[in-house]
Amino acid sequence: MRGKSRGLVTPLPPSPLRSGGPGLQESLHHYALRMAAQCCLTIRKLEEFLLRDDPRAPKAGNAIFPSSWIGPRSNFRSLLAALEHDTGVHNLHTGTFHVLADVMGRGGTRRRQIRGEGRVWCPACYLDWDDPSSSEPLIWAFDMLTACPNHGVQLESRCSSCGVSQEFSAGYRHRRKCQRCQCSLAHGKGARESDKQALWVNAALLEFTTWIATVDTPITNEKYLEFLAEMRARPNGEPLPPPIRGYIAMEYHRRALKRSLPTVTTLLNLAAFQGVAIHEILCHPSFAASPRIVPGVARFDGLLFRRRDLTRPHRRVVYVIDKLASGASPLPPPSVLWRELGLWCDGVRDYCPLEHESFTTRFRSQDRLLSVQRFKLGATSCMRLLEKGGVPVDFKESLIQHLVQRFDFNAAAAEQCASACAGLREALALSEDEGELLAFETRRAHEVAQWAANGS
Ligand SMILES: [Zn+2]
Numbered sequence: 001m002r003g004k005s006r007g008l009v010t011p012l013p014p015s016p017l018r019s020g021g022p023g024l025q026e027s028l029h030h031y032a033l034r035m036a037a038q039c040c041l042t043i044r045k046l047e048e049f050l051l052r053d054d055p056r057a058p059k060a061g062n063a064i065f066p067s068s069w070i071g072p073r074s075n076f077r078s079l080l081a082a083l084e085h086d087t088g089v090h091n092l093h094t095g096t097f098h099v100l101a102d103v104m105g106r107g108g109t110r111r112r113q114i115r116g117e118g119r120v121w122c123p124a125c126y127l128d129w130d131d132p133s134s135s136e137p138l139i140w141a142f143d144m145l146t147a148c149p150n151h152g153v154q155l156e157s158r159c160s161s162c163g164v165s166q167e168f169s170a171g172y173r174h175r176r177k178c179q180r181c182q183c184s185l186a187h188g189k190g191a192r193e194s195d196k197q198a199l200w201v202n203a204a205l206l207e208f209t210t211w212i213a214t215v216d217t218p219i220t221n222e223k224y225l226e227f228l229a230e231m232r233a234r235p236n237g238e239p240l241p242p243p244i245r246g247y248i249a250m251e252y253h254r255r256a257l258k259r260s261l262p263t264v265t266t267l268l269n270l271a272a273f274q275g276v277a278i279h280e281i282l283c284h285p286s287f288a289a290s291p292r293i294v295p296g297v298a299r300f301d302g303l304l305f306r307r308r309d310l311t312r313p314h315r316r317v318v319y320v321i322d323k324l325a326s327g328a329s330p331l332p333p334p335s336v337l338w339r340e341l342g343l344w345c346d347g348v349r350d351y352c353p354l355e356h357e358s359f360t361t362r363f364r365s366q367d368r369l370l371s372v373q374r375f376k377l378g379a380t381s382c383m384r385l386l387e388k389g390g391v392p393v394d395f396k397e398s399l400i401q402h403l404v405q406r407f408d409f410n411a412a413a414a415e416q417c418a419s420a421c422a423g424l425r426e427a428l429a430l431s432e433d434e435g436e437l438l439a440f441e442t443r444r445a446h447e448v449a450q451w452a453a454n455g456s
């Protein structure tokens with residue numbers, strides 16, 4: 001247990017959480033970066049300091065990822081509690097997804113930088129930056145947010161002079177300059193967001209973070225199941241379009257099995273269809289699931305995000321898993337597949353738990369010629385080789401040679417690894433074709449609808 005702070009003196013400066021207006025409260029990740037700079041610490045040292053008395057403290061170094069500070073579903077609670085204790089500031093939880101930790105998955109929030117984009121920023125906010133009052137808001141953590149709610153200009157994720165993406169946890173004092181070329185990331189030439197659908201999403205997210213700031217106690221997850229159950233039980237007066245019915249049946253099935261939590265994308269889809277706000281689904285399920293007497297103006301007639309590029313890596317992973325499972329090649333290690341699409345295991349599990357599980361199970365049951373560790377190393381190296389050099393005609397032979405010479409694989413193991421990589425490469429290439437993806441998804445939606453119609 002941590003000792004009581006003596007009198008009014010707190011171990012860390014009692015800096016308030018900032019806000020740029022309703023729904024624009026500072027993210028705790030930014031708060032921590034600011035605090036670290038104020039105390040002349042790195043964010044990693046700040047994390048070590050905060051967890052100094054915690055015997056169950058997670059490994060130091062997690063703090064470089066925003067999800068460690070804001071959630072949902074990570075170890076952010078220990079850091080949040082320690083920060084609130086050490087600063088004596090008691091509303092810091094409003095800069096996190098604390099209220100949603102039991103109801104929303106990590107999908108749809110920006111978490112780590114692998115092969116994709118890092119953080120985003122508003123170039124106009126950086127231009128107007130005022131050290132004593134400015135902050136980066138929690139809402140920037142949603143990867144579906146396309147524009148700054150304040151300036152209306154599109155968020156950026158790459159330096160406008162050299163095109164490089166930027167690390168999440170760049171220190172407070174260096175954050176507004178490019179890590180590579182040192183050019184300022186601030187400018188006034190940002191493009192205005194004009195896409196209607198994007199504007200709707202941005203407004204829905206702003207309403208959502210405004211609501212987050214007003215709630216102190218985490219909400220429970222039964223409400224979402226209640227919402228889905230009511231949607232399923234809707235009387236015939238208003239039949240749901242088949243894609244929606246199938247989607248709801250699948251979501252219900254997952255939630256009933258406690259397989260995964262909905263992502264913000266799923267919640268937005270349902271909110272768009274019902275013409276309600278996200279928090280209404282989570283707090284007032286009966287109201288949110290009721291058939292609309294007067295269709296709301298904001299209502300969409302299908303799934304809003306099926307075809308958006310934002311969910312593309314996830315869509316591709318479902319496709320690739322299906323291809324590999326029905327092909328004859330040996331399967332590559334799951335982590336290699338996720339990484340090729342820039343996804344984390346958790347993200348895949350949140351998005352498609354059934355496919356995730358069937359793939360990992362099949363991989364485990366396949367003939368073991370190598371340890372998983374060596375298989376991963378070999379496969380990763382092969383995938384890099386394929387990515388670099390174009391693909392020579394006899395590429396499988398060159399992969400086998402590479403594995404034998406560089407990794408000392410025996411012939412059978414090299415053959416297995418090279419075939420797995422060749423199969424993966426082929427499936428990945430096919431999944432880049434939008435037409436191919438759509439045809440696959442249509443087939444699949446049809447199967448789901450049939451499954452739902454046959455009584456689940
Ligand atoms: Zn802005």
Ligand SMILES: [Zn+2]
Nearest residue numbers: 159162178181
């Ligand atoms: Zn640059």
